[in-house]
Amino acid sequence: MGPGRTPTPTKPRQGAATRGTIGESTPRPDGILKATGEFAYSSDLWHEDMLWGCTLRSPYAHAEIRSIDVGEALAMPGVHTVMTYADLPAETHYGLEVRDQPVLAAGRVRYHGEAVAIVAADHPETARRAAARIKVEYAELPLVTDEATATAPGAPVLHPGRTDRHAAHAPHPNIVHRQPIKRGDVAAARARADVVVRRDYEVGMQDQAFLGPESGLAVPAEDGGVDLYIATQWLHVDRDQLAPVLGLPADKVRLTLSGVGGAFGAREDLSMQAHACLLALRTGRPVKIVYNRYESFFGHVHRHPAKLAYEHGATRDGRLLYVQCRIVLDGGAYASSSPAVVGNAASLSIGPYTVDNVDIEALALYSNNPPCGAMRGFGAVQACFAYEAQMDAVAAELGLDPVEFRQRNAMEQGAVMPTGQRVDSPAPVAELLRRVKARPMPRPGGSADVRELPGGLSNTSHGEGVVRGVGYAVGIKNVGFSEGFDDYSTARVRLEVLGGEPVALVHTAMAEVGQGGVTVHTQIARTELGVAQVVLHPADTQVGSAGSTSASRQTYMTGGAIKHTCEAVREEVFRRGRERFGADHPGWADAELLLAGGKVVTEAGEVIGDLAEILGGDAIDIEKEFRHRPTQPFHPETGQGFGHVQYSFCAHRAVVDVDTELGLVKVVELAAAQDVGKALNPLSVVGQIQGGTTQGLGLAVMEEIVVSDGARVRNPSFTDYLIPTILDTPSIPVEVLELADDHAPYGLRGVGEAPTLSSTPAVVAAIRAATGLRLGRVPVRPEHLTDT
Amino acid sequence: MRVTFTVNGRPQQADDVWEGESLLYVLRERLGLPGSKNACEQGECGSCTVRLDGVPVCACLVAAGQAEGREVVTVEGLAQYADARSRRTTQDTTATQDTTDTTDATTAADTTTATDATTATDTTAAATRQPPPLAPVQQAFIDTGAIQCGFCTPGLLIAADELLERTPDPSDADIREALSGNLCRCTGYEKILDAVRLAAARTTEAR
Numbered sequence: 005m006g007p008g009r010t011p012t013p014t015k016p017r018q019g020a021a022t023r024g025t026i027g028e029s030t031p032r033p034d035g036i037l038k039a040t041g042e043f044a045y046s047s048d049l050w051h052e053d054m055l056w057g058c059t060l061r062s063p064y065a066h067a068e069i070r071s072i073d074v075g076e077a078l079a080m081p082g083v084h085t086v087m088t089y090a091d092l093p094a095e096t097h098y099g100l101e102v103r104d105q106p107v108l109a110a111g112r113v114r115y116h117g118e119a120v121a122i123v124a125a126d127h128p129e130t131a132r133r134a135a136a137r138i139k140v141e142y143a144e145l146p147l148v149t150d151e152a153t154a155t156a157p158g159a160p161v162l163h164p165g166r167t168d169r170h171a172a173h174a175p176h177p178n179i180v181h182r183q184p185i186k187r188g189d190v191a192a193a194r195a196r197a198d199v200v201v202r203r204d205y206e207v208g209m210q211d212q213a214f215l216g217p218e219s220g221l222a223v224p225a226e227d228g229g230v231d232l233y234i235a236t237q238w239l240h241v242d243r244d245q246l247a248p249v250l251g252l253p254a255d256k257v258r259l260t261l262s263g264v265g266g267a268f269g270a271r272e273d274l275s276m277q278a279h280a281c282l283l284a285l286r287t288g289r290p291v292k293i294v295y296n297r298y299e300s301f302f303g304h305v306h307r308h309p310a311k312l313a314y315e316h317g318a319t320r321d322g323r324l325l326y327v328q329c330r331i332v333l334d335g336g337a338y339a340s341s342s343p344a345v346v347g348n349a350a351s352l353s354i355g356p357y358t359v360d361n362v363d364i365e366a367l368a369l370y371s372n373n374p375p376c377g378a379m380r381g382f383g384a385v386q387a388c389f390a391y392e393a394q395m396d397a398v399a400a401e402l403g404l405d406p407v408e409f410r411q412r413n414a415m416e417q418g419a420v421m422p423t424g425q426r427v428d429s430p431a432p433v434a435e436l437l438r439r440v441k442a443r444p445m446p447r448p449g450g451s452a453d454v455r456e457l458p459g460g461l462s463n464t465s466h467g468e469g470v471v472r473g474v475g476y477a478v479g480i481k482n483v484g485f486s487e488g489f490d491d492y493s494t495a496r497v498r499l500e501v502l503g504g505e506p507v508a509l510v511h512t513a514m515a516e517v518g519q520g521g522v523t524v525h526t527q528i529a530r531t532e533l534g535v536a537q538v539v540l541h542p543a544d545t546q547v548g549s550a551g552s553t554s555a556s557r558q559t560y561m562t563g564g565a566i567k568h569t570c571e572a573v574r575e576e577v578f579r580r581g582r583e584r585f586g587a588d589h590p591g592w593a594d595a596e597l598l599l600a601g602g603k604v605v606t607e608a609g610e611v612i613g614d615l616a617e618i619l620g621g622d623a624i625d626i627e628k629e630f631r632h633r634p635t636q637p638f639h640p641e642t643g644q645g646f647g648h649v650q651y652s653f654c655a656h657r658a659v660v661d662v663d664t665e666l667g668l669v670k671v672v673e674l675a676a677a678q679d680v681g682k683a684l685n686p687l688s689v690v691g692q693i694q695g696g697t698t699q700g701l702g703l704a705v706m707e708e709i710v711v712s713d714g715a716r717v718r719n720p721s722f723t724d725y726l727i728p729t730i731l732d733t734p735s736i737p738v739e740v741l742e743l744a745d746d747h748a749p750y751g752l753r754g755v756g757e758a759p760t761l762s763s764t765p766a767v768v769a770a771i772r773a774a775t776g777l778r779l780g781r782v783p784v785r786p787e788h789l790t791d792t
Numbered sequence: 793m794r795v796t797f798t799v800n801g802r803p804q805q806a807d808d809v810w811e812g813e814s815l816l817y818v819l820r821e822r823l824g825l826p827g828s829k830n831a832c833e834q835g836e837c838g839s840c841t842v843r844l845d846g847v848p849v850c851a852c853l854v855a856a857g858q859a860e861g862r863e864v865v866t867v868e869g870l871a872q873y874a875d876a877r878s879r880r881t882t883q884d885t886t887a888t889q890d891t892t893d894t895t896d897a898t899t900a901a902d903t904t905t906a907t908d909a910t911t912a913t914d915t916t917a918a919a920t921r922q923p924p925p926l927a928p929v930q931q932a933f934i935d936t937g938a939i940q941c942g943f944c945t946p947g948l949l950i951a952a953d954e955l956l957e958r959t960p961d962p963s964d965a966d967i968r969e970a971l972s973g974n975l976c977r978c979t980g981y982e983k984i985l986d987a988v989r990l991a992a993a994r995t996t997e998a999r
Contacts (some may be wrong), residue, residue, distance in 0.1 A: 035934040038942030039926060041827020041867035045943065048826035129812060215831040215839055215943040215977050265831070265943030266977050297832040455965045518941025518978050687937040687983075694980030695940065722836035722975065730981040731972045 016609055018574075019531030021600040026527045026750060029687035033522050033540065045263035046235035047219035051290035054221065055084055057276070057283045058131035058293070060121040060138050061302055062113035065372040065715030066160070067142040069111050072121060077134040082126040084287045086138065092282070094251030098274055100241065100377070102168040102180075102339035107249050107278050113142070114162055114337035115374050116716045117302030124283040124291050147715050148371045151311070151332050154178040162337065162370040170343050173640045180335045180368040181343040183350040185422045185643025188361030193326035197317030199401045205314065205390040206781040208708035209334075210307040210699075212379050213727045216265015218275040218303045219294040222284035229256025230281045235264040237271040239513045240549035249278045250285060257281070261543035267517035268699070269378030270304035272554055273340050301720030305340045305377030306709055308333035308368065310349075310386035316394045322404050324413045326361035327354045327394075331387060333376070335368035340377030342368035347487050347638060348383030351423050351647055355391040356433040356480040357413040362422045364643065372715045378554055380699060381760040384481045389703075389782055392477040392765035396772070406769070407441050407476050410434075414478075424644040427651060429753075430743035432679050436655035437478055439677040439739050446673040446735070448472070449661045458661055458668035460731055469665035472672070475658045475769025479761030483754030484557045484649035488637040491557070491649070492629045494548030495565035496541075497573050499533060499615075500623035506602045506615045508533050508570075511541035511627075513550040514562040519756060520688040521558045527684060528563050532570030534599035535615075548629060556652060556754025559684060564749040565630035572626050574599055581618045588612070633747060650745060654678040654758035656697065656766035659734075662774040667786030669705050671734045671767055679741040681753030686740065693759040694736045700763025702728045705771075708783050797859045799823060800869025806856070815859050816840045816851035819866060827867040827946050831975070838974030841947035842866045843873075848954045850973075867946035874927035874953055881999070929953045932991035933984075940978035948974045952988050961992055 019025040037043035074086040089096065089108045096110060097103045109120045121138050125131035148154045148162060154176070161177045170181040194200065220234035229252055236242050239259045247257045264271070276293040284291040295303045315328040331349045335342035350366035366383075379385075399409035414433035420426055449456075449472050454463050458470060485491035496511040508529045516522045526538040543550070550562045578597050581604055586592040592613075595606035604613035636645040659672040676693050683689045706726045710718040719725045744751025764782055772779050775789055786792075795818060796805045806822040816833070819842070820826045829839035833852045840851040843865035851864075865873045929952045932938070939945050948971060955962055955970035962970070967988045976984060 029937070031934055032937075032939060034942070035939055036926070038939050038945050039867075039930040039933050039949065040871070041825075041946050043942060044826075045829070047830055048820070050821070050824075050826075127810070129810065213977055214941070215829070215837060215975065216941065217831065264941060265829070266941040268977070294830065296830075297834060297836075453965060455969060461969065518943075520940065691937050691940060691979055691983055694982045695978045696980075698980035699977075721834060722832045723834065727975060727977060729972050729975060730968045730984065733981045736980055736982050 025531040049221040054290040055124040056128040060135040065116040070141040073139040082130040095248035098245040105338040182367035185364040190363040193361040198320040202315040205312040209309040212268035212270035214266030222280035238552035264517040307379035308376040312390040331366040333368040336375035345383035388479040388761040429745035440657035458663035458670040471774040473770040473774025477762040477765035478655040482648040493561040493565040495569040496627035498625040507537040515553040652758040658766035658770040660770040667789035677739040696759030704767035815854040818856040839947040875923040932987040936986040938983040938987035944976040
């Protein structure tokens with residue numbers, strides 16, 4: 005039994021008698037459909053009479069649109085309509101936090117790939133060819149591409165006349181949001197420091213690269229509204245942005261979740277949703293839009309590239325005295341979720357360490373680069389790469405073991421964050437590091453099989469020039485929406501007896517994007533209602549919002565909502581039971597009651613009622629909202645505030661072989677240890693950790709959207725934007741800790757993002773160990789290792 | 793143009809096919825078989841992998857016209873295909889036949905489904921023998937947690953099944969090499985390796 009495991013109960017617990025409850029590795033309810041090809045993804049939808057939509061996008065990153073001529077496109081056989089900004093019926097802009105993004109370019113494009121016009125035609129190729137015949141006259145404008153060009157005197161202001169809530173305290177109109185955090189006295193601490201390390205870091209622009217392209221089907225309805233079948237992360241926030249754009253009341257914009265082929269943050273913002281609905285309402289025909297991979301690279305936001313400057317000071321005995329840092333995130337042309345990413349980057353900027361004196365500044369720019377927003381790790385990834393490199397550098401200056409140095413400064417429960425927030429649940433940072441370090445090492449290199457060596461089947465080395473390195477890292481991620489956001493989820497649960505058997509119907513708007521929310525939701529309902537049969541209603545906007553499938557929050561939030569609603573359903577069962585059968589048994593009055601196997605059972609295990617008799621032909625049908633504890637905004641100058649709901653920790657050890665002559669890296673093993681509070685589905689938990697770890701590996705050595713030569717995207721394809729294949733990905737052993745967070749349902753801790761943080765710096769630390777190079781930028785490329 | 797070919801053991805015909813259409817487009821949009829996935833449409837991700845006369849190919853890179861007169865197996869027909877192969881392999885232990893002729897395997901699959909060609913592939917109630925609903929690789933992917941979003945799964949299943957057909961007991965390096973053309977963004981591949989190992993072990997045990 006590992007530390008923190010729930011002890012064996014001394015009396016029956018709710019759900020203990022039912023199979024497939026929480027804590028079991030229950031198989032996915034959609035597994036068979038996905039394995040047989042029958043699962044309907046948003047790109048698989050088909051409707052009689054449907055048209056295909058296509059987008060025309062800007063070839064320039066910053067230009068005035070002088071004129072648009074759609075005549076030739078419209079005249080093509082098979083083309084049903086062409087729409088531009090001039091054809092928009094109502095609200096013209098949308099956005100997650102700030103409505104600054106035009107549905108179709110409004111006289112000006114601000115990034116390469118911005119949507120300018122849309123076409124509906126009877127064949128996708130006809131639509132593409134028609135889009136190519138739209139004549140747009142552009143006049144290029146000067147570019148804003150980095151902090152210097154964004155804030156230079158006379159710099160073009162990308163969004164003049166801002167009225168958003170961040171505008172007032174942004175130091176420049178091209179700065180979306182800036183968050184300082186100040187605590188303690190950095191100047192005094194610096195004077196006491198025995199060792200000071202100051203370095204600059206850079207993180208490239210990473211793409212989520214989900215496999216299922218942006219797609220959906222919009223069907224015009226008889227009531228003048230529209231039904232949209234869509235792959236998204238948050239149905240209700242899509243609807244809230246769509247309804248004003250379509251000029252329709254919210255109840256006439258009905259969204260149903262279609263099969264989602266991964267998300268990782270890239271489906272938080274609208275992509276083709278408004279375009280498909282506009283074309284459908286205009287033509288009166290169902291319209292399907294499916295991006296190809298090229299368009300997908302332009303169709304969603306990316307992870308913010310960042311420049312980070314860090315200074316750490318420590319005493320000779322290995323205590324961190326202060327951290328000063330400045331993080332500049334490039335938000336690109338539109339705000340998306342940049343303000344929240346800034347809040348995360350700032351508040352998590354020093355990592356899972358206790359440091360009394362901090363001077364932190366994080367900001368996001370508006371620029372003419374591609375818009376950046378949510379990606380797994382959300383602002384914490386960039387910071388983790390820098391602060392973990394710093395920890396290694398300070399440890400080296402002090403002559404300390406890098407793990408030992410981290411452990412001396414590791415935060416624990418009760419520690420105070422730079423924001424002043426006390427960490428009030430387990431924070432086993434030192435223990436996670438101990439576990440990854442204690443693992444046996446993979447066998448030494450020098451394998452006879454070239455497939456095990458850097459370069460692999462390219463047969464570039466038989467071991468000569470290959471050096472092994474080992475690196476460690478640990479990270480901290482917040483769970484749930486922060487900074488005072490009213491974050492809630494909704495669940496409707498209907499319990500009834502069908503064919504003599506109790507059946508629970510669970511209805512939420514939770515976007516299943518692959519993470520396995522649907523699995524744990526059925527497990528929770530089985531646990532709380534003690535029934536074997538749980539049916540999930542399709543996710544749609546006919547039930548209250550579930551919030552976003554992001555911020556590692558859905559098991560906590562929608563899982564919490566289902567638990568909360570099931571508890572209310574259970575109480576209603578007991579109330580009805582007491583009303584009808586209370587006189588039959590004293591247990592109805594004074595015992596603690598459970599639902600198990602379709603019966604009402606006392607805590608002593610005695611059956612005192614039958615669900616079929618209590619319910620008869622009546623259903624219990626309850627919809628309730630669930631909220632996590634409230635948080636506070638960070639103070640705009642000091643950054644102080646109880647800003648986050650929960651923290652999540654993961655540590656990695658990377659072992660790499662580097663061909664130092666060719667600059668090729670083979671990650672040999674990437675071991676992880678993570679505290680998950682309570683593993684509701686252990687198999688899914690490990691899958692999340694391995695998947696997140698691999699995305700971190702991708703950022704370390706492969707993945708970057710290259711933007712150059714006029715802020716143009718140079719590599720929008722899987723030929724040129726490389727994500728890890730099964731050959732690039734090593735064995736990923738995972739250790740899971742379960743230290744309960746008493747504030748969370750079942751003590752669980754959001755799992756999905758933390759492993760994406762520490763993976764990257766662990767791999768780079770291992771490459772540094774193998775090469776002796778400083779490597780301040782990710783992804784690390786061969787030329788960085790060979791100085792070519 | 794008209795394209796006539798065999799898909800999952802059944803004759804299929806698509807009319808009014810534009811010359812530029814891929815086999816993937818015809819399968820998904822004209823024949824109602826969207827199981828093969830359209831993740832990149834440039835031959836990099838492998839999620840549209842199908843068998844073309846037994847050879848695994850990216851259906852997005854095959855012009856529809858190239859499939860004329862040939863045999864295609866997609867994820868929708870994988871269970872029958874694997875079942876027919878396993879029955880043939882079992883027969884081979886008594887009668888000595890060539891076990892690598894995949895054309896024969898598809899023909900065998902045809903005999904199990906042709907009795908009720910109008911129903912969907914998974915409802916073969918009219919057949920004298922009910923084939924298992926899942927191929928060993930499909931069941932193993934479900935059991936090991938190798939499926940998250942599932943978008944890469946159809947292509948991986950076809951590729952993994954083809955690996956086990958020619959290499960019943962693959963090493964990890966063999967599995968990695970065989971599946972290196974199939975991108976997965978969710979799992980980190982560990983569970984996919986587990987799934988292929990499990991399918992191999994189960995298939996070997998069953999012999």
